[in-house]
Amino acid sequence: MKIDCIIIILGEPYSTFSEILGKYFSKEKKIKKKIILIGNIKLFYKQLNKLNYKINLNIIEDYVQAKKSVINIIDIDFKFRNTFSKLTRRSKNYIEKSFNKALSIIEKNHDKFLFINGPISKKDFLKKKYYGITEYLSNKTRSKNEVMLIYNNMLSVSPITTHIPIKNVAKNINKKIILNNVTKIDNFYKAKLNKIPKFAILGLNPHCETTDSFSEEEKIIKPAIKSLRNKKIKIKGPFSSDTFFLKKNIVNFDVVIGMYHDQVLTPIKTMYKFNAINITVGLPFIRISPDHGPNTSMIGKNISDPSSFFYAMKFIDKLK
Numbered sequence: 001m002k003i004d005c006i007i008i009i010l011g012e013p014y015s016t017f018s019e020i021l022g023k024y025f026s027k028e029k030k031i032k033k034k035i036i037l038i039g040n041i042k043l044f045y046k047q048l049n050k051l052n053y054k055i056n057l058n059i060i061e062d063y064v065q066a067k068k069s070v071i072n073i074i075d076i077d078f079k080f081r082n083t084f085s086k087l088t089r090r091s092k093n094y095i096e097k098s099f100n101k102a103l104s105i106i107e108k109n110h111d112k113f114l115f116i117n118g119p120i121s122k123k124d125f126l127k128k129k130y131y132g133i134t135e136y137l138s139n140k141t142r143s144k145n146e147v148m149l150i151y152n153n154m155l156s157v158s159p160i161t162t163h164i165p166i167k168n169v170a171k172n173i174n175k176k177i178i179l180n181n182v183t184k185i186d187n188f189y190k191a192k193l194n195k196i197p198k199f200a201i202l203g204l205n206p207h208c209e210t211t212d213s214f215s216e217e218e219k220i221i222k223p224a225i226k227s228l229r230n231k232k233i234k235i236k237g238p239f240s241s242d243t244f245f246l247k248k249n250i251v252n253f254d255v256v257i258g259m260y261h262d263q264v265l266t267p268i269k270t271m272y273k274f275n276a277i278n279i280t281v282g283l284p285f286i287r288i289s290p291d292h293g294p295n296t297s298m299i300g301k302n303i304s305d306p307s308s309f310f311y312a313m314k315f316i317d318k319l320k
Contacts, residue, residue, distance in 0.1 A: 003033065003114045003286070003316065003319060004033060004112040005033060005034040005036060005063065005066065005112055005114070006033055006034070006035050006036070006113075006114050006115075006116060006316065007102050007105060007106065007116070008021075008037050008038065008116045008117075009037075009039060009095075009098040009099060009102050009115075009117050009118060010039030010040070010098065010118045011039075011095065011098075011117055011118025011119045012087060012091055012095070012118065012119050012120055013039075013040060013043055013078055013091050013094060014085050014086065014087055014088075014091075014296075014299055015087075015118065015119040015295060015296075015299060016119070016295040016298050016299055016304040017118035017119050018044055018047035018048055018051070019047075019051055019053075019300075019302055019304050019306075020118075020290075020304060020306045020309050021309070022047075022048050022051055022053030023306040024306055024310060025053075025055050026053050026054075026055065028313070030069075031068065031069055031070070031071070032317065033068070033316070034066045034067070034068050034072065035071055035072060036060070036066050036073070036074060037057075037071060037072065037073040037074070038073070038074045038098050038101050038102050039073070039075075039076055039118075040077070040078040040080070040094070041057065041059060041073055041075045043078060043080050043083070044057075045057070046083045047083055047300075050083050050084070050300065051300070051302050052302075056070065056071070057070075057072070057073045058070045058071065058072045058073065059072075059073055059074075059075065060072050060073070060074055061074065062074075062105070063105045074101060076097050076098050076101065077097070078091070078094040083300070084299050084300035086296065087121050087124060087296060088124070089124045091121075091125070092124060092125055095120060095125055099117075099137075099140065102115060103141065106284075107141075110284040110285045113285050114285065114286045114287075114288065114316060114319075115287045116287075116288050116289070116290070116312065117133060117287070120133060122163075131162055131163035132162060132163045134146055134148050134278075134280050135162070135163075137283060137287060138280075138282070138283065141283055141284055143282055143283050143284065144282075145177075145180045145181075145184070145282055146280055146281070146282040146283060147180070147181045147185060147280070147281040147282050148162050148278065148280065148281075149188070149255075149278075149279045149280075149281050150264070150265060150276050150277070151276060151277050151278075151279050152268065152271075152272045152275060152276045153315075154272070155250050155253065155254065155255075155268070155271070155272075156254065156255045156268075157255065157256045157257075157258060157265065157267075157268045158256070158257050158258070158264070159258045159259070159260055159264050159265065160173055160177055160181060160258065160259050160260070161173065161261065162261055163261060166260065169204070169259060169260045170204065170216060173216060173220055173259055174220060175220055175223055178201070178221065178224035178228075178257070179224055179227055179228060181257065182199060182201075182224075182228055182235065183228070183231065183233070184281050184282050185197065185255055186233050188279075188281045189254070189255075192286070192319050193319070195254070196234065197234070197254040197255050198234045198235075198252065198253045198255070199233065199234060199235035199236070199255050199256075199257060200236055200237050200249075200252075200253040200255070200256045200257070201221060201224075201235060201238050201239070201256075202237065202238060202240070202241045202256065202258045202263060202264070203216070203217045203221060203237070203238035203239065203240060203241070203259070204216040204217065204221070204259040204260075205217065206242065207240045207242070208238050208239070221238045222238065225238070235257075236253075237257075241258065241264075245271070269291070273307070274291055274307035274311070275307055275308070275311050276291055276308065276311070277289070277290055277291065277308060277315060278290075278291065288315070288316075290308035290309040290311070290312045291308040
């Protein structure tokens with residue numbers, strides 16, 4: 001089923017996201033799909049006005065009232081004094097209500113919806129209960145084995161482990177999780193992007209070597225590669241991460257699988273900056289998080305770069 005509606009929760013009440021949306025909707029006048037914002041209407045209006053963005057909003061109470069060619073919005077209660085302010089833990093219940101409202105709409109027909117969340121302070125909202133919003137949404141939707149994919153049409157990356165301490169990485173890597181992640185990404189590319197992806201997989205140890213008696217490359221990664229090839233998945237490796245991201249190497253692949261978060265996110269963000277988006281694969285619906293954090297140093301200053309949100313919206317138009 002083709003995606004009919006994009007649901008966007010506004011996230012932290014005090015962030016640069018109202019500015020990002022203001023810049024996008026001021027420029028993009030032709031809206032191809034239904035769009036529903038979920039957040040506090042009064043605060044959003046005030047922030048847009050202060051930043052000098054004029055956007056007409058269609059206030060609704062449920063999805064059935066949503067219209068195309070306008071920006072629909074569902075109100076979530078939030079008590080505030082200032083138009084822009086510092087992040088506070090007071091936003092936790094507000095964000096929780098926003099998620100609950102969005103998910104209650106989506107669960108009626110998963111295939112019709114795509115979900116985008118605005119910036120959220122993981123420290124204040126998750127309070128160490130989850131590693132990240134990826135894991136939070138997996139729990140909320142009773143999903144299992146969700147996968148983080150940082151997507152760019154030239155090269156995408158995916159870490160086997162996400163937001164965990166480096167000291168815990170080795171014991172959280174196994175053949176099963178590698179097979180799960182690569183298979184789900186492979187299926188996503190084929191089903192949603194009409195493309196057979198070529199994978200590269202990185203080793204864990206420097207130069208894919210270790211003086212320890214146990215080698216993750218030999219005991220885990222290479223057997224996983226063999227199993228994936230038996231499933232007709234195009235994958236090569238393991239490669240040493242210190243030289244892999246040279247141009248002559250990356251042109252041969254679509255997706256790079258790393259063993260831990262910064263091993264692959266650091267190079268992808270260095271290469272493509274804001275022209276990349278975080279996609280959660282393995283949920284009942286497609287979830288995208290543009291690469292915009294709360295960005296507390298720029299709140300209310302109208303100087304944020306909206307590129308990642310623009311990139312996300314262009315990506316949505318590609319989906320089958």
